[in-house]
Amino acid sequence: xxxxxxxxxxxxxxxxxxxxxxxxxxxxxxxxxxxxxxxxxxxxxxxxxxxxxxxxxxxxxxxxxxxxxxxxxxxxxxxxxxxxxxxxxxxxxxxxxxxxxxxxxxxxxxxxxxxxxxxxxxxxxxxxxxxxxxxxxxxxxxxxxxxxxxxxxxxxxxxxxxxxxxxxxxxxxxx
Numbered sequence: 001x002x003x004x005x006x007x008x009x010x011x012x013x014x015x016x017x018x019x020x021x022x023x024x025x026x027x028x029x030x031x032x033x034x035x036x037x038x039x040x041x042x043x044x045x046x047x048x049x050x051x052x053x054x055x056x057x058x059x060x061x062x063x064x065x066x067x068x069x070x071x072x073x074x075x076x077x078x079x080x081x082x083x084x085x086x087x088x089x090x091x092x093x094x095x096x097x098x099x100x101x102x103x104x105x106x107x108x109x110x111x112x113x114x115x116x117x118x119x120x121x122x123x124x125x126x127x128x129x130x131x132x133x134x135x136x137x138x139x140x141x142x143x144x145x146x147x148x149x150x151x152x153x154x155x156x157x158x159x160x161x162x163x164x165x166x167x168x169x170x171x172x173x174x175x
Contacts, residue, residue, distance in 0.1 A: 034107075034112035069093035071128070075121045077104075077113055088117040090125070097173070099135035100143075118149060126173045135175055138164040 054070035061069060071092040077085045086104035090097055099121065104114045122133055135151065137143050138161070143153075151169035160166040 028173055040085060065094055065131075067094050073097070073121060073124060073128075075117050075124070077108075077117060079108075080112075086113050086117055088121045092125055092128055092130055095129055095131045096132045097122065097133040099133060100133070113150060114145065122173050126175050131175065132170060134168065134170040136166055136168045138167070141167070143167050 027122065029053040058068045058070060069092070071091055072089075074087060074089045076087040079085045084105070085108045087101070088099060088103075090099040092098075099118065100112060102118060104117070122130075133151075134154075135144060135146065146169050147153075149171070151171045153167055154170050155168035157166040157168075
């Protein structure tokens with residue numbers, strides 16, 4: 001599979017974006033005056049605002065990437081009573097899967113559920129054109145788990161959180 005075909009136009013909340021072979025040039029006389037801006041700091045962003053930002057970034061990137069990004073993906077597991085037992089949440093950006101969250105309830109750990117959730121997420125992402133995946137974890141979490149599943153370390157942040165390390169891992173996906 002060669003992945004998704006290049007996009008010739010894309011439609012989102014911000015309207016239709018026709019595609020050409022070069023990025024649009026800036027209009028020095030256009031745009032919004034800084035005088036009209038109101039800057040706010042918010043702890044929670046509504047799904048509509050997040051989507052508008054994602055679509056704005058996609059609109060900007062499309063002339064270079066030719067493929068939209070920020071496609072959400074979730075794989076969930078529920079027990080027989082319907083309670084959430086675990087889940088993986090990520091985003092597909094072009095040919096990459098970013099696994100942002102993977103969680104398994106205490107009662108379901110060490111039974112293979114985490115591996116099944118992540119493997120299914122990778123399978124679906126590969127079907128949607130992804131060739132690689134990346135994620136991060138902490139020194140007090142699951143680095144060996146991810147390495148057993150084929151992820152390899154490519155970066156480390158020291159003292160994040162204080163006294164610990166944050167690890168960044170990547171993996172080539174089977175297609």
